[in-house]
Amino acid sequence: MGGYIGNLALFFSLIFNVFLIFSLVKGIRSNNFKNLRTINFFNNSIFLLLLISFLTLIYCFIVSDFSNVAVYQNSHTTKPLIYKISGAWGNHEGSMVLFILILSLFSFVFFRTKVSEKLRVYTVFFQSILILIFLIFLILTSNPFDQMDPRPSQGLGLNPILQDPLLAIHPPFLYFGYVGFSLVFSFALAGLVTNNFDKSWSKIANFWIILPWSLLTIGIGLGSFWAYYELGWGGYWFWDPVENASLMPWLAATALIHSNIVTLKKDTLHSWTALLSIFTFIMSLLGTFLVRSGVLNSVHAFANDPYRGVYILSAILFITFFSLAIFIIKSPKKVLYGKYSFFLRDNFILINNCFLIFFLSVVLVGTVYPIILDAISGKSISVGPIYYHTILAPFLFVFLFFMSHGPLLSWNKEDKFLQIKNFKIFFLISIMISSVIIFWFFDYKDIILILGLFFSAYLITSVIFDWFSQKKLSLNFGRLVSHLGFGTLIFAIFINAYLSKEINAAMKVGDEIKIQDFIIKFKSINKIKKENYEEVFGNFLVTNKDKQVELTPSIRKYDQPIQFTSETSIKTNFIVDYYFAINLSEFEKDKIMVRFYYKPLMFWIWLSILLIAFGGIYQTFKLRNE
């Protein structure tokens, strides 16, 4: 029953969308927008219909309606309610419904703002074209309401590593981020077509860039946190193509936020801002393509249907081609050159914009090159973390330097003297901090480590200096928090990379091993039976000098589908994480494989990501109130 309602809602949203496009074209042609109410009606109904179909899908999952193919493939009656619900967007079809729903949500909200009629109509026009493209995709290749007859009595279950509370909320955040950039994309095209791409465009766009950016930041953070405690490999970022897919739009959007501020403050860089608005959303689409088409040989790739890939790829090419064509034809002509001088804030922002685009190209090449090579020559390769680290690190340092000084410069008036004074203070403080840390904790000196600590300390010092020289803190609070978060993030990443320790061993109950500074004792083992899995807990005592930590990692054996997962046990004192994971071995049945990790400053990595996102959220609230 639910299936019919959902299908009907989807179908009608497609029809209404076609009507909407017609009425928009009519409005645009008549040039007086007399049919605003009609447009508004269609726009609202599409959102409502898509919401109904999404809720229906959730309902199908909750009541385990296995006549629905998506439910059959991804759910099971014994699954806890929360995973039944999150199962609705944990699979390909459901996540595409969410994708379109968010496209239409942004269109719905934007049309109710106080922006000029012309811009609103054009923006919703481009947005509805996007909705059309993806609705057709959904209905043709991945209908979430496909029915099965006869109705199976039981579902196939959801992949156990996806049964996690964090992963239940991770995709919505990520999608709000990804898809949220569609609005600024449509708005940019609207601005270009109507020759309204100027300061006032930037003022409105600011909100629509920072909002999805903040949500994407949280989404990436949640994904990374999930990988850290769920995969049991002791790491939080693997340069996996799926992780890269979310990082690419983030980098583009970060560049966009900053260039948009330049456009807002100085009424320059129009073309660049417009190009970045287009580019950010294209990166989001590329991410969707990578994840959804199954071209990746990776943990996350669970969709496997070449038609989907071909459709999304053609859609991306189509969207890219037309948006760039609009950009080239209607590129904002107004260029204002003032008296040029180097020590201006917009110059530093522009330099770092170039760096961000460079980082983006590095990630893009590393992610896409293996796929292209495979398609052309049939050779399979993988690009390891070393590629990213060696190529990114040296540029990151310069980036941090410009990031430290940029916000302290004036927009219009060159002020060299103050610069040099600041430079000396920052230099001395950060040299002190980084050398104390290096001599205290490290018995070897690596130049990359030294530079990493130095430049992140430099950024943190400059932000604190900036913080205390504010006349009115609320004015720049968002920026200060985000920049501070970025400084502590880089600092924590470097400490973590160089001070982490790992111990691997095979152990029996009662064993005690002593490696490096750690004594690990395997105290006991116990089993419990849960609703849809069996769990074996190991009880370990780790002694590090005079510190004792008890950890209880486990192995779960899921029934549907039969699969083993390692559940980690992590204890943190906010400085260091003690991290434990265990494995079964088919070969040595009497022993358990244990992995112990000593991970410093993990808590600070998560906190930093939160700070970065919080700065953005604060800013969006402030912008909304304006």
Next chain:
Amino acid sequence: MIFSKSSKNRLKIFSLIAIAASIIFFFIYNNLQKNVVYFYAPQEIKNLKDTPSNKIRLGGLVKEGSLKKNNNTYVFIITDLKNEIFVEYKGLLPNLFIEGKSAVVEGVLKDKKYFIASTILAKHDENYMPPEVANSLKKNKLNK
């Protein structure tokens, strides 16, 4: 003068960007070449002219009954049904490393018959087969 002053200027900027872009591209590409890990099936290794000295990945089925343990070192055979390669591995075997199932190992070749693995790549469920392995097995079954 063929070009006006402004188009000359634009030409300058354009060529500057082009040069910068190509330097960056060359830099990235160079670094990429140094750090990629190639994947081979056992049969492909047999057909190689010389043994690659850098890190590679080897994938196929773990031959039934071939896994042996010697102190802390495991030795097993990876096969693609055409060629077999001995793999030596020090460390812990992951959850889903099972004889008769597929596996991907990363390491260096000592010679064309013997591989020293530094990592066994983890998988997430029993029935999952890395696409590379699936491809090479499919090819070999067809050619048989």
